[in-house]
Structures are given as C-alpha cells and as structure tokens.
Amino acid sequence: MKCYNFCIPTIFISYVINIFVILLTTFNSSIPNYVEPVGYTKMPPFSKRVILISIDGLAIHILQTSEQNRISFLMRMAETKGVMGIVKAEAPTETRPRHVALLSGFNEDLFNIWGFWKRNLHPFESILHNAQFSWAYGDPVAIKPFLVEATDRRSSSMKLEYYPEISHNSMYADDFVLKKFKTFIETDLNKFIEADEVTQDGRRGKLLFLHLCSVDDAGHHGGYNAPLYDQIVLNANVIIEQIYELYRKKVSEEDLVSTTFIVTADHGTKPEGGHGGSTDDEIFVPFFAWGAGIANIPNSNHAFSLLAQQNSVSTLVASLLSTLIPSYSQGSLPIHLLNASDQIKSNLLRSNILHLMKLNEALIHKANRHSIISSFTSIGPQANFDDRVEDLKSLMKRERVLLNSLFHSKWMLWSRASFLWTISAALTSFAIVVDLMGYRTSKIAPNYTTIFRICTLLIALIELFRVIDCCRDKLLNFLDYTTEPNFREICVLPFMCLITDFILGGYVSSGRLMISKMLEHFKMSKYQILSFVLLFLQSYLIIAAFHRPEFHAAAGVIVSINLIFNPFRNTEWKFARIFSLVLTILYSLWMLILHSQPIETNPNLLGHQIILGFILLSLWILFNAVTYSIKIDRIMLHEWFLLEFQNLLLHVLIIHTHLFGLNIYDRSVLSALSQYVVRHFNGSNTPMLINIPVLVVVLTYIFITYKRNQKQRKQTLKAQALIWLILMPLAFIYGFTHIGEVKSWYRIGTDTAYFIYLSVAPIFCASILTVLSDFAEYNQRPK
Template sequence: MLLFFTLGLLIHFVFFASIFDIYFTSPLVHGMTPQFTPLPPPARRLVLFVADGLRADTLYELDENGTSRAPFIRNIIMHEGSWGISHTRVPTESRPGHVALIAGFYEDVSAVAKGWKENPVEFDSLFNESKYTWSWGSPDILPMFAKGASGDHVYTYSYDAKREDFGAQDATKLDTWVFDNVKDFFRHARNNQSLFSKINEEKIVFFLHLLGIDTNGHAHRPSSRDYKDNIKKVDDGVKEIVSMFNHFYGNDGKTTFIFTSDHGMTDWGSHGAGHPSETLTPLVTWGAGINYPQRVSAQQFDDSFLKEWRLENWKRLDVNQADIAPLMTSLIGVPFPLNSVGILPVDYLNNTDLFKAESMFTNAVQILEQFKVKMTQKKEVTLPFLFTPFKFQVVQDLVTSLLTYPLSHFVGYLLVFTLGIEVLVLSFFYRYMLTAGLTAFAVWPFLTRLWTRAKVTSLSWAFFSVLLAVFPLMPVVGRKPDISLVMGAGLLVLLLSLCVVTSLMKRKDSFRKEELLVHLLQVLSTVLSMYVVYSTQSSLLRKQGLPLMNQIISWATLASSLFVPLLSSPAVFQRLFSILLSLMSTYLLLSTGYEAVFPLVLSCLMFVWINIEQETLQQSGVCCKQKLTSIQFSYNTDITQFRQLYLDDIRRAFFLVFFLVTAFFGTGNIASINSFDLASVYCFLTVFSPFMMGALMMWKILIPFVLVMCAFEAVQLTTQLSSKSLFLIVLVISDIMALHFFFLVKDYGSWLDIGTSISHYVIVMSMTIFLVFLNGLAQLLTTKKLRLCGKPKSHFM
C-alpha cells in the first residue's frame, strides 16, 4: 500500500514537472543577425515618457468642467502629433509592460520562476541597440534594461525604493524627482565636455519612468482626486521637459517624443488581469518622423470612447504594445531588438514611401530570423518522424467516446459522482457552478433518511450551504472595498466568542481557567484586529500613512495565530473554534470587504458537516454517536481503529475536494491572485515589496483551506477514515479532473489564456501534494498541545 502510494506520488510529481519543462521554458532564442533600415533615420534622439499605471480613458476624457486634465498632451493630439490606444497583454504588470515597450516581446514565461528583480534570460532591447541611453525612475524597472545591455552605454538614475510608499502623503514626488533630475542632468551637461559630446550624438534615448500615478492609483483608486491631479502634474512636467529639449538642441527638429503607459488600472486600484481598464493605455507621439494630426469625419472604431473624449475628428491609430519598440527603433535608425515580435505601425511615420517599405521589410526579416533559429533548434532536439503537427482534436474525440458513463445502481451512483466532478471542472471557469453544487448539497439530507433522524442538523446544513452558495455569485475580492463589512464580520466573531466564553465559565473542570484565558486572548486579538483595520483605513484617508503601532499589532497577530490555538484543549469543538478565532483575526487584517464573512460561514458549515457525518455513520451502524466536546484530537491514532472503505467514503472525499475548491473560488479566481488589491495588506505594510505582499496574500488564500482541512481532521477522527485511503480517493478524483484540463491546456493566445489553462492543470495535478501539506499543517494545529507553563506535550485518546 505504501509502495503504491509512493509510486503514484512520484508519477504525479513527474507530470507536475513536465508542464513547467514544456511551458515555462524561455521561448527566447539567440544567434540572430541584427537587422536595421539602411536609409537615414528622421530623428537623432528619442525621449520616452512612461506614466506607470495611467489609464487611457482617464487621460483622454474631459473633466466635469469640460477641460482636459492634460492640456499639453491634448494640444499635441490636436496640433502636432499622432495618437491612439496601446493594447497591452496580460499580465498587466510593470515589468512585462516595460519589456514589451522597450524590447518588443511579451512576458517571458520563464520569468514566473525568476521574480521581478532579475532578467530570466538575456534579451535585446532598444536601449541595448542605442548608442547611449539615459534613464530616470524606479529602481524596480531601470536596472533590468541596464543589466541586459552589452557594454557600458545604458545609464540609470533611481531614487530610494522606500519612496514607493502607498501610504505616503504625496506620491507625485516620485515624478517631480524624475523631472528635476533630468533638468539638473542637462544643466550639468553644459559644463561637462564629455557628457555634452555624448548627448549630442545620434541614436540616443532618454527614458523617464513616472511612477506617481500608479502609486496614487493603488493607494486612492483611479477615481480619486489624487490620481487625477497627478496626471496634471505629469502633463506639466512633460511640457517643461519638451521645452527644455527644444531649447537645448536649438529646435533642430531631430527629437522624437513618445508618451505612453505600461498598463492601466481597475476602478478598485489593482492591475495584472485583462480588464479593458488595465489593457487600454494611451499612446501619443510627436516630433521628428511622426505624422501630424489627421482630421477625419468617420473612424473605424465602433465605440463610445471617441465621442466621450471629443476626439472623434482626430484619427486614432491603435497599436499592440510590442509594436512601439519597432516604431522607436525605426525613428532613430538602430537595429530592431533581436527578440522583438512587434509589427511596425507605419501609419505613425511621416516619411517617404521608400523609407516605410524598407522599414517594414527590415521588420519582417528580423522576425523571420527568429523563426529560422527556433526551427533549427527544434529540429536538433526532435526525432525527424516526430517533427509533425499534433492532431489534438482526434485524441480528444477518442477519449470522449471511451468515457461513455450501462444503467445499474452502481453506475447511477457513478453518474452522480461524475456530474459532481463536471461541476468542479466548470467551476474553474464559472464560479457560479459552485452555487449550483452547494444548492444541491442543501437538498441532500432531505432526499435521505437524515431528515427523519436529525432535523435540526439537516436544517442547519441546508441553511449554511445556501448561505455559502451566495459568495460565488459575488464579484471577486477587491472590486468593491467596504470596511463596514469587515467590522461586521468581526462583530459576528465576537458574538460567537461571547457564547463560548459563557459556556466555559459554567464548566467546573481543571482546565476551565486555562481555556478561558486562551479564549479571552483570542477575543482581545479580534478586537485589536478590528481597531487596526478601522484606524489604518482612517489614517490612509487622511494621508498620514500606516501607524507604527498598527503595523506592530498586525504582525504580532499574524505571528501568534499559529501557536495560540495550541494552548487550547484538544477536544474537537474547543480546538476547532480556537483555530477559527486565531485565523479570523489575521483574516480580518487582510480583508477589504465581504470576503471577511466568508471564513466564518465556511466554518459554520464545516461544524455542521462534522455533525452530519456522525449521523450518517451511526445510521449505517458503524459506530455509536459521540459528543464533539468529548472527542479529542490525538497525535498518535491506533491504526486498528481504521475500518474498510464504504461507498459513502467516496462522497466524503468528494465533499472535501468540493469544499477546498469553494475555499478558493468562493471569493476569487486565478486572475484575482495576479491582480490582488494592495489595500488588503495595508495593515501590514504600505511600502512596495512584491514578495512580502505576495506572501501575505498567499496566507490569506490559505486560511480557508486550513479551516476546511482542520474540520476534515475531525471527520476522519469521528468516522475512523484512514488518511491513506482518503488520499487514494482524492487521487482518483483529481486525476479525472486533470484529464479534462490536460485537453484544455492552450499554447496559443494571450498570456492570460495560456497561463490560466496551465494553472488549472497544475492546481488539479498538485491537489494530492497540496493535501499532504495541508494535512500536516492541520494535524499540527489540531493535535499539538502547548501548556502556558511547563513542557509542551501531545494528548492521546
């Protein structure tokens, strides 16, 4: 049995790793010949402004007074240059956005395992191909282009990362720092002959990364006055820089200016997913080699934006974000970035037809060079008879035909089981399928003899199942922050705590005082969490940042949440309730809205589930019913107590998988992980730290899983179900689901489409491994007993 289990686990590790080997290997190749247009370029220098986190609609629309928030940029659109929308790809984050803009290719999938701070592989970029590049801005963005550059010709000037504080009073200082340092740089150049000579060369680039708008958007939302006022500050700064360039170079007409953004932002202040507010960014270009505004009576875009922006009479030229890189290289006459997949948007060019044709040809040859190298590499590592297209649909149809689900009692049970698995598969795409499943769960006791044996338990099960079924119908976490709901969830926890404390005070055993002290500590922790959430929100609204005391309390609550439950009694009810109180304190600190209520409702259903499984087992005559207050978790359970598997155990394992999926999709989806609301971690930190923020959000996601697994520990204990048997059943369930997702894996489309399909497969394939981890954590939380005084010890039944 152990050998079979180990072998199965190893096989699944291989399947798990194979996806990363196939899909998470860098698609970038090297060895291509650089390609450039042989004709003289229209510009000697290029100035690139990237307003991080700027939405296209917020820049282009008029304010409530009918005036533009960016009058200088709007004047450029109407009188000097060309404009349009730059369509970004998912993930709509700063790193991939800037790589697309400056290197011309979309996010390298191997970057998932490499992080933000380094380049996953060497790649070519506009900066690398330039003679010199000077850049100013965030320390998170600039170094990756300097690191990938050959030689010593890319210069970076960054401020301290501590300036990127989402709780800061004035994030526009990030942008004024850039503008001021650029002006200081040119003043210094007048007195430095070496520098003066360099900045008068041709094929040079100046890059201004402006992070203030993104920071204000995260902190105050894009609809806030702070976000919109920051746009005006950027517009003023761009106007000053343009005037300075024209004056410094004597209005020689050889400077090209490009103003754009790496990504947009949702109404609730996040980015990373594929909502239009995140993927539609502005693009405004003017100067050397750029077309002048074109007046039109009709446009090809069938949307309401143009009329809202009152720009319907100025021709709009949309591009894909990666197309901006070949546009910039063509304008200053440097080789196209070797890894670029962008297509030159010739409509932006103001030049001869010969120059346009040569540039398009060079662009095509540069992309063809990549194809040739990739094909050569693939042939070298592939057997000749395998180097053919894979006929995917034939295999899919064959498997589907082989899965045809005769009628008998067992097959009827199997059909219901399979239907349940299909609901789980569909829930990965449509969260409301969980609502359908939970509604079916609510009806289940009334279709069996449970209703006649345990009316109160059956009604409680139906009530909490229906209540939990509401959550998948609500928007994903972060879209509508509401601190009052967090406060309400805290009050419900305090009300339940009061009931438990009251019952403890009536007890007269020797552990009463110790138990009472533990619960009072947890009540205090809940009260402090509510206070921290409220006061932090108030402080941030006043732009006073995160109070230090609130930060200390938050981290102390998080640190204590894993060991305070170990001080409580190992009795099932007391220990589970203690775990709920501790984890809820942390969850409240990480909540911004309705999701704060979710673990509470889920836990209530879990308590009822434990009771209802006792009823079903007693109904089968397997064991006698025991009170949850008398059953204790034990670190070492006698294996002779384990019984053989029954058909009903398949249902229990399915319930476990269903509740685990609900624990994740009840309040979010895969996209919501990528674009989580930064407001969720403001009680812990406001200074930008992607890894720390990501770790906090992962713990928030794990808390409902831990609650489900701790409850199932009680189900295993009361039903005498072996963990090994459970994992074998879950293995079958996850493999059937994985078979579906295997045939749904995509290797085409946007990063969101590809990444989501792979994520589904990986999540299901790793479910058994994930359960082993969760089971170990749940066993630690439920069976370990610490004493307030003396040595820790484990309790035995």
C-alpha cells in the same frame, strides 16, 4: 498490521519526477539564444532622433474630458501635430517587465521566476542598444535591465543613469530626470543632433529615453482619485512641456522637425491604488506621439481608439529610425501611425514579417533540440520573401498569423511533453488502485524480472536526484541561463521507468483481472449512471473553483440535486434533510446570480460565501448520519462506492469553499485578517487561526469515516482512498495546465502552489486512509 500495500517505489518516484519536470519545463526561458538581426536599414529614416518619455503609472482615466486639463500640453501637441490614443499592456503590470516590453518588444519571460522576478535573467536587445547613440535617465528598476557590461562594444554608445535607491518624496524622481535632461542639453546635445555615422552593424539614429516615476509613487498612496495623484500628473505635464520648450530653443527648426516625440506609460493604476494585475485600469495606458514620421490623425482626441500593443512601441521606434529591430521583439508594426505611402508601409511590413519569421524559426529550433518528437516545421520558406509583391491587407494578415504562431512556438516543448505527463498520472493512479484493491498477482517473479525492476528503480532514483539538483541550480545559479537541462531526457526517462515497472510488476494482467471482477456483477440503474456523471462534473467544478469561485455554488447545486434522488432515503432526519437540500439549492443559485454581477456591486459576497459554507457543513453532517444508518447487507459494491463518492466530494467542497471561495490566502484578505488578529490576539497566530476550520473539518471527516468503517465493515476507508486515487489524474491534469499564465506574479505563485496541492493531496489522503484501514483490519482480527 500489514505494511503499505500501495507503496510502489518506481511508479511513485516517476510521479514525483514529473512534478519537478513540469516546473522546469513551464518555467523554462521562452527566449532563444540567438536570432539573426533584421532591420529597416534599407529604408531612409523618417526621423533622425526620437525622444521617448514614459510616465510610470499614468492611468487611462486621465483621457476623460474632466481630467484633460491636467495634461493640456500633451493633448495640444498630439491634437495639432500628431496622434493620441490608447496602448494595451500585458500582465504583470509592473515597472520592470513593462519597460522591457516597451523598449524590447516582448513580455515577461517565465524563466525569471528562478530569480524571484527581480531581474531579467536572459540577456536581450532593446531599441536602446540598436540606436547608434542612446541616453536614458530615470528609476533604477526601469533603467537597470538595459545596462551592458563595460566590455560590450555598445557600452561606448550608451549613457544610462538612474537615481540612488533611497527613500524620496513624490517629486524627487521627476526633478532628477529634469536636471539630467538639462545637463544632457549642455553636454550631449551636439552628439544627439549630429548626422549618423556609417556603421557596419546597421545601427542608426539617436534615442533619448526619460522615465518619470513620480506619478507611480503617488498612485501607490491613494490611487488615481487622490488629490496627490492629480497634482503629480499636472507636474509631469509641466516637466514634459519644459523639456520640449528647452529642446526647441536649443536646436534649429530643421533639427526640431526631424525629431519624434512619444509619450506613454508602462502601466496604469487602480482607483484604490497599486497595480500588477490585468484589470482595464492597469493594462490600458495613454499614448501621445508627434513629430517626424508620425501621422496627424484628426479628432483622435475624441475617439481614443486602441492604437497598438505596448510591445509594438519598440518596433515603431525602430521603423522611425530605420534601425535594427530588437532581436526578441514580438510586436506588430503600427503602420497606421506612420506618415508614409502604402509602398513604404509595405516595405516596412516585409521587414517586420521577416524578423518574425526568423524569431519563429529560432523558437522552433530550440523546441526541436529538446522535444520528444522533433516534428516541428517552419511557417514557410524565407527565400525571395523580400521580392514578393503583396498589398498592405495581405501583409498585415501574414503578420498576424506569425504573431499568433509565436505563442504556439514558445509552448511547443511543453505541449508535446504534456501527453506523457497525463499518461503517467493515469498509469500511476491505476497501479496504486490495483494494489489497494488487492488484485496484484502474488506469484513469485522470475529472478531476471526482479533484477530488471531493481535496475529501473535505481535509474528512477538517479533521475530524481538529477532533477532536484537541476531545480536547486536554477535557484542558486540562475544567472547561467545557457545551462538548460536536457528536457527530452527528463521527460522520457521517468516515463520509460514507469512503463517498464508497470509491465514487469504485473499491473497489466492484474488490472485486467480487477476490471473483469468489478464488471462481473456490475449493473447500474439509470439514476446511478446519471449520478456518476454528476459526481465527476462536480469534481471538476470543485477543482476549477480555485480560479472561478462561482463554481463552488454550481457544485453545491449539483450535489444537492444528486442527494435529493438518493435511493437510500430513510425516515431518519427526513424533514431536516429535505430542508437542508432545498436551502442549499436556493442559496447556491442565489450565489451564482451574485457572482455573475460585478464584484463592486456585491460588497457582502464574502459574507454570503461564509453562509454557504455553513449550509454545506450542515448538509454533510446530515448525509453522514443517513449513511451511517444504512444496512450493509442491502447495498452493492458500486452503490457503496457511489455513496462514499458523494460523501467525499461534499467534504472537499466544504474545505475548498473555505480555502478558495473565501479567498483567505489573498494578500489583501491576509492583511486584513492579520490586522484583526494583531488587535485582538497574538499576530503570529494568523496562519493557525485561518486554518482552524479546515483542520476541524478534516479531523471530523477522518473520525466519522473511521467510525463508519468500524461499524459497517464495508471497507469505508479503502473506498474513500479509492475515490481519491481515481480523482488524482483529473486534479493533476488540471493543475499543470493552469500554471504559467502570466496574469500577475502573485497569480503564478498561487497557481504553482495549487498545482503542487492538487498533485500531492489526493495521493497523501489515500495513503492516510489506507494506513487507517490496515490499522482497523488489524484491530478487528480475533485475538
């Protein structure tokens, strides 16, 4: 038996390197190491002190008329003295990242995946650090990210305390905060209300942050419709009223009117309980503000409009205190919440715009250090920016442009490297196809060419070990955020190794020969051209259905229409095939209608998906029976390829319908399956049981394809391998373009696993099929 004719060491190693490099580049920190501080220090402060309260897990439904009595104090204060409305958070809606956004102004850094999302690995500034003195009490998850080392000069001006990480009842957390506030009134109130000291670093104002966690605890036990949740919300409202009244009685009227109160939440709660995703119940949270510097907006309790993004709250607090903006803040300044003239608002906007410009410059500088093409330019000159006279509308527009540019600046390095990854995947696929089809030249290469190829292979191996070691270091030594890999080198070097081996290995001339031979007698009918287009569209739908389950039904419609007009119809199984095709089309269209409706109205959607899987399975069996009976002397190579393409995609559609259409790897589905298995079987067998259908279909596919290969002698196995290799770049490109979207931590994990699956599965399947093909050829030789 001949050895693997498509083992191409250098090209394959470069492909593996690219997989690791994509993970390193995607999950690189988007936070620059240094941003020049900018603040509102040229303006007199609106407020001398701010009391910021976060009610963890407070759902937006609390603003409904029937629920407002549970937050009567907050409603009364905001309605008569300030403003109330809605603030929008971003996913993941978890306590740590949302409080980082609330107090520091930026959303989750993907770099934290190397620390398994347990903490912020890159040091950062928050409004707690930029106030002249700050206090914070609450849950350790919310408070710990803002702690500083004892050697930090800011440690003497910060007092951050959290309760022990032990099990407790739902009232304990809020009672702890209330007790700490009472102690604060006795020991630190004088420091809180005294005049600011003159400092060299520009820090101003006093900030007290209180984190009430009991509402979130209650939300995890039954959701916001549970009686316990309503009770805890009512208790939180009472505690905030006690805090306000205790403070009001202890300070003078002058100190009270120079204090700002802000009450909001880090995230919401789903009706059934829990959080972490991006549903409206999770990302929209209430916002109440009153006191010094806050505009009194009449009737805001009726409209409940979107007041700001959550990452703008730290910018708002900085403007109220006229202190430094947190260095990595990416929030806009909600000037409509400020009780100030247009001139003052314009000056504040200029300061925030200047900060955003400096942050953008820092991101561009970071990208330039590592990018393969250092051609990024800044948004515009910063010189004399403070002296420009612009109206509010123009300034707000400029701020929006800068905020949009921040997103692109964070992904500059990734986007510039992505075209190298795309080309690498295409060349890898093409080179393996040349070897698989047997078109690579058999001429003996000159000695110097062999030496160059060996050197290229060694360089690729060294780079592979370096990249793997870099990933290992990120996992083991993730605290050292400054040890960034040289992204320019790890992107360009494997690409150059691939190009070198591609040219020296003779793949250019061999590929040209292969294409010319294949096109020599290549005449396609209109149906076949349309069929190829539909097959590639179906390929995309099958791959993309991981994120859009309705695409399984759409792919079912396309494959059925394609098979109806199959030119290789025969009388065998005629009525069964027609019935199966029509049934598949009708049921797939019905599934598309069901997917277009809210999932709450379709509790039986999972059952319909199972039925669709069985219908597709019957269609695949019938199609294999038809293909098995085709006379090989009546079919051209491209026609045979078309049939195998249809067969393969139908098979993959069945597997993906089971794996992803049924969503069997979702945590809730796995939990339900595990409970069922524990009741009826051994609980440890859950993974095996849910994958039995996949294993059966895969083994059946390999067996039937192998049998057809033995009968028809048309290289069925190699044809299937060729299709896998042609689909490989499409799968690879789709995979790496969909990781890194922070919908939830679980979503990032599944998207990363899917990327690895799409990168490895096609080449693995092609390898297995090629080995089986070689084995079949060996057995068919005359003895």
